[in-house]
Amino acid sequence: MSNVHNSHVAYTIPLAIALSLILGPLLSRRDIYKICFLQFVAVTYTIPWDSYLIRTRVWTYPQDVILGPTLFDIPAEEVFFFSIQTYITTCLQILLNKPILTAIHLHNESDLLDPVGKSLWPWKRAGQLVFSLGSVIPVLLREGDTKGQYMRLILVWACPVMLMLWTFAYQLLLTLPWTTTWLPITAPTLYLWVVDTLALRRGTWSIESGTKLGIQVWPHLELEEAVFFLLTNTLIVWGAVAFDNAVAILDSFPVHFTTVPGIPPPTLMFKALLLPTSDYDTARLEGLRNALTVLAQKSRSFYLASGVFAGRLRIDLILLYAFCRVADDLIDDAPSAEEADKWVQHFTNFLNIAYSSKGNRKRVQQALDPFPPKAQSILVLLPTEKLPSGPLYSLLDGFRIDQEFFNTGSRQNPPIKTFADLERYASCVAGTVGELCLNLIYYHDPDQGTPAETKGKCLTAGAKMGRALQYVNIVRDVKTDADVGRCYIPSDWFDKSTQCSAEFRTEEIPHHRKRILDIAFTIYAENRDAIDALPYYARGGIRVAVESYMEIGRVLRERMRQGRPLDFAGSGKKGRSSVPKLRRIWVGWKTMMGMRGAV
Template identity: 70%
Template sequence: MGLLPNQDQSLVYAYPPDVIIGPTLLDIPAEEVFFFVIQTYITTCLQILLSKSVVTATYLHNEADPQDAVGRSLRPWKYAGQVIFTLCSVVPLFLGGGHAQGTYMRLIVAWASPVLLMLWIFAYQLLLLLPWTKTLLPIAAPTLYLWIVDTIALHRGTWSIELGTKLGIHVWPHLEIEEAVFFLITNTLIVWGSTAFDNAMAILDAFPEHFPVVPGMPSPILLLKGLFMSTADYDSARLAGLNNALIVLAKKSRSFYLASGVFSGRLRIDLILLYAFCRVADDLIDDAPSAKEADMWVKHFSHFLDTVFSAKSDRQSIDQALAPFPSEARSILVLLPSDKLSSAPLYSLLDGFRIDQRFFSEGSKENPPIKTFADLERYASCVAATIGELCLSLVYQHDPDPAASPETKLKCLTAGAEMGRALQYINIVRDVNTDAKVGRCYIPNEWFEQSALSSSEAEEKDILRHRKRILEIAFKMYAENRDAIEELPLYARSGIRVAVESYMEIGRVMRERIQQGKALDFAGGGKSGRASVPKSRRIRVGWKTMAGWRGSA
């Protein structure tokens, strides 16, 4: 493939007449036009696929912030790239001295370098900071493939470079250096162009104070406004908080972390911030060294919610409410999207944490917090149904095409709460042993009272039976409510489906082990020996789910 396909010997590229079908576009054979379309499609798809898991906004940096060492370190690289691509744009025009040899290489460098310069200016932060699998790999993989295919074509004589216009250097037999550079540069243009688009979208999504409204497909003018925004105007605190939230998510919930990659835009960011808030609250309260300190953290969170949902709330009062929290927690909590959420589910979440703390109060053995199944239902409603309701509230808040009727919204919100309870039951079944080590038991106490335990072996079988019972309840609730997912807004449907199915897969793993007569808790199965889903299986479930697959109930 080449720049100037024509039989004219003054040009650099030629096709034998018997290898093309005939139609042309501006003297370019239809085959060459099709090649550029299919190359762009393949490389772009690979770049999107490899970059989907990345929250691009976390790679943005304020280069004027003295506390942002990474941002300040980017400036020399930024200017170096600009100088290099400027020289590459100009120097080839003065080389050659009227000689045809090397014309093809000079043309490649001359026409590509100005575009590369523009893309570098627009996306250098991401190009320098993203993992190599998101930038170099989507360039290298299709380039190597096209080198191999082109080698075969050149060897067969499907096309050729005119003898007087090439350098005569080969990468390997039959692959001219010009062809190798051409494919490398065109794939670089494609990947850098996609990265520049991602950079624009990240800026628009990350800074609502600068861009209050961002449509699902922003206009070119809006994208350019994002790209031309000075990095000195980036909100460093917001970027740091988002990065901390993502770290919490990656460590504490692999299933939700996987599912978050299916969401996009501000919905994805707000879901990450919401879930990180819940995890920070759970960790500070759960890991408190004493019941007294845990109760203190509950009060701090309650005061924080009182403040952010108050009509008189301002930055000073919020800062005062955040003062007792660790710095990393503060950076996350301050970003809670409270303007898009109802306060009631968040207060209910704190009620769930209060139930947890009752396990450590005096007399808890005689009067346990989870006596009946109704107590378990209430607990699951507080700590999980609320999360389902909050997540779907954000889905509807960000819906780019809000056409759902109030009845459909109510149905989906109700089903979301039920699904949240089902997922919490999965979590309870998985964590029976780890919870027992810290003095908690979420299996209703009355179930044990109805059993006649005569030995430790009988007790173990009894616990397994109760776990199986809760697991069956979870799958029943899942089966009754999963159809509501298909009535959610289309843009968020796949993400919710992946979030649910990837967590239900933990339940399927446990159900398989029960059917095979294996222990539910096993060494190497995850943290503290808990049953978990292998990474390959989680990815496979995610792919199948996005294609519309629904797991077994």
């Protein structure tokens, strides 16, 4: 067996397998498309250049270290390396970018309301200058001494492509977190430096002494090889970022791109990249940023699950959930019952105008005027044209029930007297959200093949699952709710001599919390299989959202069995049980892995 083949078996193939196992459950069709597209480009672009290096003996390899087959004088193992390096680096880039909504990193560079966008232009020009010089100077120096020929060929091969990719993707490369851009470059580069050092030390291949600079990064690692691996990984990651940039533009601006296929053709993606940044909708992008911030702060379970969704569905789900959280915060945090009632009326008026056939921008803006600026930026993006109005009005009914706790006489006549009252409340504030999410899923379904009967059953199951998640929420927040004068445990469950707020530590409370939690898990068990009837493209995201939230219920059950207090300050809000971040990630990954196994 050849030395080169052994290197793949020992170093590259195991890493590719490991990344496949980790990333596999999270891969979307667009991710697979991106991997295949980048591999095709990388292999076809590299073969002519590498063949030239071998034919001109810039680098050579002993015949006894390869299997034998060649393509344009390139050993089969080397061609395989082009593919597997691209696969490894692209997989790492996809994995690290899963939590990121790329759209929020787009900027209008001509809009004074987007200061970040204005600051990007000088960096764009500086990068273009550097890569232009890197493309031209090595060509001008090609005559004369062959020393340094390999480095010049590397720069001439890489810099023109880097110039193109920088021009297309500089916004994301400058504004995305470094862990999603530079980390997937540096980690594979350092790994391949070590692997290449071992190969050069064994004599698997060598650079001709007359064509290299003679500088080593460390013993046996030539500078040219170090630069080659750095630049190739940079090209791969930048190519992946340019791909993401095109898709983000397509998904973010329906005014310019009315419909977007699940697998957009290269021509459409190129058209998106050519859209001037001055045509970017600044208000829409700012609303998306505010919506994602609300989601990250107020609903970490759904924030985690949102990374499993893709395209315009992900954007619309984020906007819907952010609307719900904004409404909950403004009404719930109002300083008085009267102020809370005003916010309910403001939201009602907004929905009336938004769903009115006579609605126009001026009337919508008038309805938005009472809201804080950040709330306005989110509310105006609510995809009302894709959602039924009924569940949104029911959501406001749930907030009205919340406010009844502060009415005079609520202690003697609480709003949640019976389990039927609790069920109605949970249906209003959470069952509606489940129904709305599924409406968006069916709206964006690329296949549009779900029978009406199946759709109806799934919508019903979604509303029930929403109630189950709300019951978990209620069990978690008994103490924090009691501190503000609310008790969602039905009053007729208590002995007449006790009251929830005054006798919080009574022995009845743990029993009632367990009772509600058991009901939640029963509903969950009865309806979780309905997720399998959802369109496949969204099935995983919904299951991750449900399972990550039900994990809070499992944490509560664990503490009940262990006799530990349920009310504690975790990583979330004070006094609320919280699932550690790593556990939530593990639950999400395990859920997706289980789905892939079932398929």
